[in-house]
Amino acid sequence: MIDLKAINLWLFDMDGTLYLGDRLFPFTLPLLTLLKERGRKYLFMTNNSSKSVADYIKKLGRLGIPAGEDEFITSAQATAYYLEKHYKNRFMYVQGTKSLKDALRARGFNITDVYSPDVDCVVTGFDTELTFQKLEDLSRILLNKDIPYIATNPDLVCPTEFGSVPDCGSVSEMLFNSTGRRPKFIGKPEPLMPQLAMETWGCKPEETIVIGDRIYTDIKSGLNAGIHTALVMSGETTPAILAASPDKPEAVYRDCGEILELLKK
Numbered sequence: 001m002i003d004l005k006a007i008n009l010w011l012f013d014m015d016g017t018l019y020l021g022d023r024l025f026p027f028t029l030p031l032l033t034l035l036k037e038r039g040r041k042y043l044f045m046t047n048n049s050s051k052s053v054a055d056y057i058k059k060l061g062r063l064g065i066p067a068g069e070d071e072f073i074t075s076a077q078a079t080a081y082y083l084e085k086h087y088k089n090r091f092m093y094v095q096g097t098k099s100l101k102d103a104l105r106a107r108g109f110n111i112t113d114v115y116s117p118d119v120d121c122v123v124t125g126f127d128t129e130l131t132f133q134k135l136e137d138l139s140r141i142l143l144n145k146d147i148p149y150i151a152t153n154p155d156l157v158c159p160t161e162f163g164s165v166p167d168c169g170s171v172s173e174m175l176f177n178s179t180g181r182r183p184k185f186i187g188k189p190e191p192l193m194p195q196l197a198m199e200t201w202g203c204k205p206e207e208t209i210v211i212g213d214r215i216y217t218d219i220k221s222g223l224n225a226g227i228h229t230a231l232v233m234s235g236e237t238t239p240a241i242l243a244a245s246p247d248k249p250e251a252v253y254r255d256c257g258e259i260l261e262l263l264k265k
């Protein structure tokens with residue numbers, strides 16, 4: 001049992017947790033409103049590094065969720081946080097969207113998207129602007145085994161309105177085939193996004209929770225960060241998947257509506 005009323009920092013997965021596709025769950029706004037009224041901080045957490053926070057504010061706005069700049073934690077932000085800690089002054093080849101490159105430039109990183117023998121760090125993201133030239137550049141740069149290689153998120157596919165498209169993890173597999181190297185991944189299931197959130201908002205693991213519909217990403221990132229974990233059955237996870245998973249969430253709820261009811265009690 002998690003003492004939900006004692007939680008100060010709430011990290012929400014979005015799709016499958018707060019909405020499904022383009023359908024906002026009816027309990028989402030009342031839950032977010034209640035948390036705000038009680039002075040709790042919540043953040044929307046996403047592995048998608050192809051979109052900027054501004055893009056997400058627009059998307060949530062279309063669904064009817066008002067959101068501010070400081071209410072997101074993205075794999076791009078966590079990647080910048082990791083790079084700052086470990087590779088601050090490197091010359092980075094970035095394979096990602098314009099939005100990812102802009103975000104890294106804005107943080108003061110020295111980046112390029114053109115091959116150079118001087119590159120001494122590689123960053124890859126969910127790149128909806130991928131070209132063969134980039135794959136060739138990366139295959140060449142990564143031959144040097146000493147060059148750190150960081151990727152924003154391990155997802156193999158990203159859901160779309162018609163099915164899925166290859167995500168960062170799939171392109172990493174292509175590069176593994178050409179270079180024998182796999183990246184250090186940053187997004188869920190790694191603990192970096194929850195860690196960055198706790199550091200930013202000055203919260204301890206025992207007062208922080210991650211809520212999501214996927215065990216192998218959302219819940220795993222929470223377990224890896226040592227925070228509370230709550231699985232909601234309103235998205236991808238079926239009872240059979242939960243039973244078969246070696247990783248168990250601390251609590252399982254029907255959906256965020258059940259969490260709202262518990263907070264109101």
Ligand SMILES: [Mg+2]
Nearest residue numbers: 013015016213
């Ligand atoms: Mg989800």
